[in-house]
Amino acid sequence: MIESDETNEAVDSRAERLAANWRAVREDIALAARNAGRDPAEVRLVAVSKRHPASDIAALARAGQVDFGENYVQEVASKQEELQNLPVHWHFIGGLQSNKAKFVAGRFELIHSVDSLKLARVLHNKSQSLGCTQSMLLQVSLCGEEQKCGVEPDALDALVEEVLGLEHLRLCGLMTMPFAGDDPEAVRPVFARLRSLRDGLEQRFGVSLPELSMGMTGDFVQAVEEGATLVRIGTRIFGPRL
Numbered sequence: 001m002i003e004s005d006e007t008n009e010a011v012d013s014r015a016e017r018l019a020a021n022w023r024a025v026r027e028d029i030a031l032a033a034r035n036a037g038r039d040p041a042e043v044r045l046v047a048v049s050k051r052h053p054a055s056d057i058a059a060l061a062r063a064g065q066v067d068f069g070e071n072y073v074q075e076v077a078s079k080q081e082e083l084q085n086l087p088v089h090w091h092f093i094g095g096l097q098s099n100k101a102k103f104v105a106g107r108f109e110l111i112h113s114v115d116s117l118k119l120a121r122v123l124h125n126k127s128q129s130l131g132c133t134q135s136m137l138l139q140v141s142l143c144g145e146e147q148k149c150g151v152e153p154d155a156l157d158a159l160v161e162e163v164l165g166l167e168h169l170r171l172c173g174l175m176t177m178p179f180a181g182d183d184p185e186a187v188r189p190v191f192a193r194l195r196s197l198r199d200g201l202e203q204r205f206g207v208s209l210p211e212l213s214m215g216m217t218g219d220f221v222q223a224v225e226e227g228a229t230l231v232r233i234g235t236r237i238f239g240p241r242l
């Protein structure tokens with residue numbers, strides 16, 4: 001198919017804008033890391049591409065981005081198929097029901113959003129039947145009294161105990177998603193809390209849980225300063241979602 005020059009120009013300028021946004025975010029991440037006395041290489045940027053087209057992912061992959069985060073099983077399936085020849089790592093970061101978990105197992109570098117034993121067991125059993133080990137994080141609910149957005153902190157030990165017994169799952173750390181308010185400093189204590197929960201688990205269970213997935217467009221600087229190893233950034237790179 002022959003595309004008009006106009007279309008190609010629009011595609012090229014979109015790709016350039018994405019790459020420029022991406023470079024700026026990477027610089028901000030590196031700056032935040034150095035300010036906190038950390039090595040910028042400890043922080044991986046997960047570009048959250050949900051509701052943006054596969055062509056955006058391809059453009060960023062050409063610029064050098066490797067890790068992409070998606071939330072919706074249906075949407076990611078078609079993107080994975082379209083982009084199967086690109087060397088990208090897929091992260092599943094969205095809410096996951098047990099009935100969809102079967103699809104997700106084995107198709108993602110890392111699943112960030114495991115929040116129940118039921119879900120963990122489905123992922124484990126599917127991974128076992130595929131003969132693979134699925135890397136995953138437990139999503140911890142630190143978003144306030146009433147809301148539940150993951151495992152409650154006081155239920156974490158019991159869940160970790162069970163998950164560590166599932167040999168086709170590799171527990172790599174914790175994830176949280178606080179409410180995005182206007183003031184990113186307000187969520188800094190939440191990030192610090194996730195890190196200290198992780199530290200406690202490592203001590204009590206004698207395991208290494210290196211990954212802390214925390215920080216989004218509005219608060220990734222604070223998250224990096226508090227120890228994030230994975231930041232999940234969408235809007236700042238891609239603009240508003242469709």
Ligand SMILES: *Cc1c(COP(=O)(O)O)cnc(C)c1O
Nearest residue numbers: 048093177216217232233234235
């Ligand atoms: C959409 C989403 C993000 C990205 O949010 P932005 O504010 O656009 O950076 C990060 N994490 C999760 C779990 C998301 O659902």
